[in-house]
Amino acid sequence: MRRAPSGWTRAIGIAVIGFLAGACAPRRELGAPLDGLTREQRARFVAGRQEFQRVFTPATGLGPLFNADSCAECHESPVAGGAGDEVEVHVAALDPASGFCDPLVERGGPVIQQAVTPALKTALGIDSEPVPAAATARADRSSPDILGFGLLDAVSDSAIEALADPDDRNGDGVSGRPNRFFDGRLGRFGRKALVPTLREFNAGAFVIEQGITNPEAPTEETIGGDPIPAGVDPVAEPEITAEALALTDDFVRFSAPPAPQPLRGPAKQGRSIFVQIGCQQCHVPSLRTGDSPVKALRHRTVRAYTDLLLHDMGPDLADICLGAASPSEFRTEPLMGSGSATSFLHDGRAETLEEAVRLHGGEASGSRSRFEALPAKQREAVLEFLRSL
Amino acid sequence: MSRHARTAFRVAIAFAAFLAVAAQARTVTGVTSGTDAAQTIGAVKAVDADVRRISVITGCGHALRVMVFHAGTECRIEVGGVGASLASLRRGQIVAVWHREDAQRHLAERIETLAVPNVERQR
Numbered sequence: 001m002r003r004a005p006s007g008w009t010r011a012i013g014i015a016v017i018g019f020l021a022g023a024c025a026p027r028r029e030l031g032a033p034l035d036g037l038t039r040e041q042r043a044r045f046v047a048g049r050q051e052f053q054r055v056f057t058p059a060t061g062l063g064p065l066f067n068a069d070s071c072a073e074c075h076e077s078p079v080a081g082g083a084g085d086e087v088e089v090h091v092a093a094l095d096p097a098s099g100f101c102d103p104l105v106e107r108g109g110p111v112i113q114q115a116v117t118p119a120l121k122t123a124l125g126i127d128s129e130p131v132p133a134a135a136t137a138r139a140d141r142s143s144p145d146i147l148g149f150g151l152l153d154a155v156s157d158s159a160i161e162a163l164a165d166p167d168d169r170n171g172d173g174v175s176g177r178p179n180r181f182f183d184g185r186l187g188r189f190g191r192k193a194l195v196p197t198l199r200e201f202n203a204g205a206f207v208i209e210q211g212i213t214n215p216e217a218p219t220e221e222t223i224g225g226d227p228i229p230a231g232v233d234p235v236a237e238p239e240i241t242a243e244a245l246a247l248t249d250d251f252v253r254f255s256a257p258p259a260p261q262p263l264r265g266p267a268k269q270g271r272s273i274f275v276q277i278g279c280q281q282c283h284v285p286s287l288r289t290g291d292s293p294v295k296a297l298r299h300r301t302v303r304a305y306t307d308l309l310l311h312d313m314g315p316d317l318a319d320i321c322l323g324a325a326s327p328s329e330f331r332t333e334p335l336m337g338s339g340s341a342t343s344f345l346h347d348g349r350a351e352t353l354e355e356a357v358r359l360h361g362g363e364a365s366g367s368r369s370r371f372e373a374l375p376a377k378q379r380e381a382v383l384e385f386l387r388s389l
Numbered sequence: 390m391s392r393h394a395r396t397a398f399r400v401a402i403a404f405a406a407f408l409a410v411a412a413q414a415r416t417v418t419g420v421t422s423g424t425d426a427a428q429t430i431g432a433v434k435a436v437d438a439d440v441r442r443i444s445v446i447t448g449c450g451h452a453l454r455v456m457v458f459h460a461g462t463e464c465r466i467e468v469g470g471v472g473a474s475l476a477s478l479r480r481g482q483i484v485a486v487w488h489r490e491d492a493q494r495h496l497a498e499r500i501e502t503l504a505v506p507n508v509e510r511q512r
Contacts, residue, residue, distance in 0.1 A: 100480040102434070105446060105453045182446045182453070183430035184483045184505040195450050204450020217449040 028259040030340065031079030031147065036296035037254055048251025051244050052080055056210055061239030063211040064120035064232045065113035065129050065221050071248065074143035074209070081255050083341055084143035087348055088114060088209075091135035092320040094327065101321035107132035108224040110322065111208040123229040130224045137327060139319035141191060142348030145337040148257025149189070151302035152334070153198035156290035157186045163284060163307040174281045174363045176309030179323045179331070188308045191346040192322040193331035202249045206240065213237040214245045253294070257302060258337040261388035266377075270385030273378055277370035282311050282332040282363070305335035305389065314361020317345070328362060338389045353386050354379070426487040426498050429456055433484055438476035443497065445486060458486055458497040465499045478502070 028035070033045040053072040056062035067088050068074050074084035089112040093102040103110040113129045121127065131138060160178055168175035178186045179193040189195040195204070203216035213220055215238050220228055263271060274280060283305040292298040310329040318328035325331075330346055343349075344356035360368040371379060431447035434455055441460050448454045460466070466473050468482075478484065478500070487499040 095480075098480060103446065103453050105434075105448070105455045110453065111451055180505055182432040182448070182483070184503055190451060200450045202450070204448065204452035207452040208450070217452045219454065221452070 028256055030258055031081055032256050033254050034150070034256045034296040041250070041254055041294065041296070044247060044250040045254040048247040048249070049080055051248040052251045056212060058117040058119060061212050061235040063117035064228055065223060066115050066211040067113055067209045069210065071205070075146055078340060081145065081147045081252065083145040085343070086143050087140045089131065090139040090141055090320055091131060091137065092322055093134050093136045094321045101323065103322065104132050104134060106225050107134055108222055109135070110320070113221065117232070119232045123232050124223065132224060137320045140347035142343055142346065145258070145341065146252055147255045148302065148304070148336055149198055150253035150255065150297055151257060151289055151300060152188060152304060152308065153253065154289035154292045154297040155287045155302070155308065159287060159290065160186060160188065160308050164309055172281060173366055174311065176282065176307055176311050179310050179325050181323065187323060191330055192325040193308060193310055194323045194325070198253060199249050202252060203245055206245065213239045215242045216245065254296070257304070258340060258389070260303065261339065263385070263388060266381040267384040267388045270381035270383070273374065273382050274385055277374070278367040281367070282307055283335055303336060306332040308332065311364065312362035313364060316361050317359065335386060335389050339387045353383050426489050429486045429488065430483065430503065431456065433478050433480050433482045435480065436475060436478050438474070441475060443475065443478065443500070445484060456495060458488055459494045460497040460500060464497045467501045469502060
């Protein structure tokens with residue numbers, strides 16, 4: 001007679017099956033929608049992706065100044081909403097006496113468009129918007145992956161403020177603080193965390209990146225402060241409808257963050273070292289979303305590895321001021337998606353994750369030094385962990 | 390009370406409630422100026438007290454814009470809740486401007502400095 005399996009045997013069997021099921025479970029595809037969306041929200045995600053990939057021409061409103069002819073031209077790799085290799089130019093002027101940061105709006109700033117339509121080239125003979133002479137600094141900005149940003153939008157202001165330590169009262173050498181938009185609201189989007197909401201970021205991006213006016217950003221950019229010559233931009237404002245803007249916004253909002261790889265071996269060890277050397281002081285492993293009308297965004301944990309705060313990154317990385325951000329202050333870059341990125345830091349100057357870590361300065365100097373002091377095997381473990389995100 | 394009278398009474402109550410809510414919403418729009426003036430919140434870019442002009446940075450995302458207001462002598466200005474002159478406003482200060490439009494200009498009726506971060510997030 002066969003003996004019935006003992007409790008231990010059964011437990012081990014269940015554990016093995018559970019492990020295999022977990023290991024073999026398909027990871028969420030990059031560029032997929034969030035889990036838990038309603039059927040209608042998924043339909044808007046799909047329709048929004050088409051708007052995101054829509055290519056504009058001068059006849060449909062493109063320009064007359066622009067950086068790209070579609071959202072997906074820059075946010076393209078490896079899927080729509082991913083990163084891009086385009087680098088754009090931002091400017092500002094810092095008054096050292098008063099500390100006032102002028103985004104040079106009346107001179108065409110802060111975003112300087114790198115392309116013009118044929119009609120504008122014919123009218124003014126320019127190939128790009130001129131950099132204003134008043135600029136005291138110029139910044140290059142790479143195109144980040146924006147997958148999962150709807151979750152960052154749903155994090156409450158108070159959750160971000162709770163992470164701030166502007167006067168470094170805990171004495172750890174790290175002193176994050178929030179940036180604020182020009183009306184005083186807490187900012188979180190953009191490399192300097194200027195923009196308060198994803199919706200505003202998207203509506204503004206249509207104009208500054210594509211020259212596409214919309215109901216929430218209804219006026220064209222100037223050309224270095226001068227108005228657009230008559231007849232150059234024949235499409236009436238706004239150049240897209242509120243629904244087209246809302247669909248594009250929904251695509252970005254409902255996109256799922258890149259799914260991290262299961263942690264094993266060196267990557268698992270790397271996560272522990274990442275914490276030990278203090279990287280998590282700014283690259284906070286997870287944030288919790290607050291209330292949201294979208295159930296899939298409400299009270300969720302987002303493993304973004306950011307605190308959405310400004311930190312001083314030292315003089316070598318410094319470029320422009322923006323809002324309350326000084327030239328050397330940048331928002332902690334979310335590390336989710338690092339595994340599929342091909343360039344790093346705000347201007348894409350680092351070609352590898354290791355180079356990016358080694359370029360950290362300012363408040364991150366301590367963590368960088370501790371990273372550099374690690375044995376090679378442990379440094380590689382940290383990088384393996386970052387590549388798993 | 391007949392059935393029709395009860396229905397009419399309920400409709401009247403609902404309509405009165407609607408009017409009350411609508412009136413409240415209008416008060417919020419008009420805010421403290423007590424008028425239908427539009428409100429713009431932004432950071433002071435420049436003040437030219439000689440020509441009674443103030444420029445304010447505002448915008449949507451990174452699509453920033455500068456709005457220029459004419460602040461005539463009748464424009465009420467408060468800094469930190471206290472009456473002040475136009476010249477006392479400083480670059481970078483966050484202000485709420487209640488304004489009307491005429492054919493050529495935005496006419497400021499009232500300007501108040503705002504204490505950051507006491508501004509609610511707008512979605």
